Amino acid sequence: RATLLHMKAEYERRIAGIRQDLEHKDIPVEADFAEQVTQRENEDVLSGLRSEAQEELARVNAALARLERGEYGLCIKCGEAISPPRLVALPQADLCQDCAGL
DSSP states (O other): OHHHHHHHHHHHHHHHHHHHHHTTSSSOOOSSHHHHHHHHHHHHHHHHHHHHHHHHHHHHHHHHHHHHHTOTTBOTTTOOBOOHHHHHHOTTOOSOHHHHTO
């Protein structure tokens, strides 16, 4: 639980930082067109990073919900136990290795 909560806080921190960068709260939009192009490219990268962080946050929140229901560590597809080494590596894992295709 502590690991999942730590992960949740980290993803929330990342998302907030990226949101702040995308909203140009610290750095205004450049006046120079060439610089604006570079800034837009950076925003595309930031948007991708934000999407990834949001997806991982959703996985962590789902794992916390499974923990609350007493279903943590069970594969959501086949119902078998997820191996402890897999859960150590990916605490938010919701599929066993077989169902994950590993």
